[in-house]
Amino acid sequence: MLDALISPLFSILENKFLLFILISLVIIGSIWFIKNKAKSGFSISDRFFRFWTGHSIESNNDLLSDIKEVEKFNYDIQYECNIEKAKI
Numbered sequence: 026m027l028d029a030l031i032s033p034l035f036s037i038l039e040n041k042f043l044l045f046i047l048i049s050l051v052i053i054g055s056i057w058f059i060k061n062k063a064k065s066g067f068s069i070s071d072r073f074f075r076f077w078t079g080h081s082i083e084s085n086n087d088l089l090s091d092i093k094e095v096e097k098f099n100y101d102i103q104y105e106c107n108i109e110k111a112k113i
Contacts, residue, residue: 037043059072071093 037047055073055076059069059076
């Protein structure tokens with residue numbers, strides 16, 4: 026049964042064209058996912074790092090946490106302004 030699962034994977038790895046297409050789709054899909062979830066350039070890079078490594082670097086005393094707080098504040102203000110414009 027294990028051979029039935031591994032054999033198609035080996036055939037994909039041997040076929041360079043299919044491997045290129047598969048890797049390209051994974052990269053494009055991850056960029057699309059991150060772009061739709063992110064709010065700014067820093068947020069994109071931070072989310073990309075967390076997405077590919079599986080963890081985030083968190084500390085309350087470092088510059089990254091300060092930047093994240095500013096990004097959240099800026100996004101919240103922008104979101105509230107857009108809601109007020111939509112009401113008008």
